[in-house]
Amino acid sequence: EVQLVESGGxxxxxxxxxxxxxxxxxxxxxxxxxxxxxxxxxxxxxxxxNIKQDGSEKYYVDSxxxxxxxxxxxxKNSLYLQMNSLRAEDTAVYYCARExxxxxxxxxxxxxxxxxxxxxxx
Amino acid sequence: xxxxxxxxxxxxxxxxxxxxxxCKSSRSVLYNSNNKNFLAWYQQKPGQPPKLLISWASTRExxxxxxxxxxxxxxxxTLTISSLQAEDVAVYYCHQYYNSPLTFGGGTKVEIK
Numbered sequence: 709e710v711q712l713v714e715s716g717g718x719x720x721x722x723x724x725x726x727x728x729x730x731x732x733x734x735x736x737x738x739x740x741x742x743x744x745x746x747x748x749x750x751x752x753x754x755x756x757x758n759i760k761q762d763g764s765e766k767y768y769v770d771s772x773x774x775x776x777x778x779x780x781x782x783x784k785n786s787l788y789l790q791m792n793s794l795r796a797e798d799t800a801v802y803y804c805a806r807e808x809x810x811x812x813x814x815x816x817x818x819x820x821x822x823x824x825x826x827x828x829x830x
Numbered sequence: 831x832x833x834x835x836x837x838x839x840x841x842x843x844x845x846x847x848x849x850x851x852x853c854k855s856s857r858s859v860l861y862n863s864n865n866k867n868f869l870a871w872y873q874q875k876p877g878q879p880p881k882l883l884i885s886w887a888s889t890r891e892x893x894x895x896x897x898x899x900x901x902x903x904x905x906x907x908t909l910t911i912s913s914l915q916a917e918d919v920a921v922y923y924c925h926q927y928y929n930s931p932l933t934f935g936g937g938t939k940v941e942i943k
Contacts, residue, residue: 808885814932821879
């Protein structure tokens with residue numbers, strides 16, 4: 709059974725940092741593009757970043773470029789999101805999501821974690 | 831960036847009636863080399879992560895009831911619930927994965943009339 713379990717969320721002050729983790733199991737983690745998607749309270753979905761199977765390609769939404777870094781450790785079946793210089797507008801539930809297909813193409817998110825809440829407030 | 835525009839923002843439909851949600855992309859999400867539309871539909875219920883219903887614009891995921899169907903190509907897409915059930919009350923999102931930044935529509939809230 710595919711499982712994605714996020715951790716690392718919490719309350720942080722503006723300008724602070726957090727590192728989110730996503731522990732993956734039940735599939736060959738190294739075969740899939742992986743994603744972070746966030747959802748501000750009461751709002752819609754926003755894609756944040758993704759990373760290729762071997763970590764050689766990474767893409768980010770403009771609003772987090774230079775502040776967030778996505779990474780992965782295929783030996784540990786884990787995905788990470790290092791978030792620096794956090795702002796109030798980064799407050800959201802952050803989901804880890806796996807592509808449907810293990811290919812070079814993106815294919816939509818067939819599996820999601822339950823999410824971890826990040827609150828940026830003084 | 832490809833902007834995804836959903837309509838309506840919300841709709842109320844009687845049990846057993848049809849619900850139709852539209853999604854328009856600002857640029858085509860049809861990849862000519864494989865003739866696939868890089869477009870998905872998700873359902874999200876309160877307190878839950880999104881659930882994939884449809885990928886490639888019209889491919890229903892395993893286990894998704896056949897009352898859900900997706901159609902369209904290029905820039906115009908539709909999600910249809912042929913006979914609304916109580917358990918279909920949710921917010922529905924379209925999503926393009928054609929290029930970065932990947933983007934979602936603003937969501938359509940479906941309720942029972």
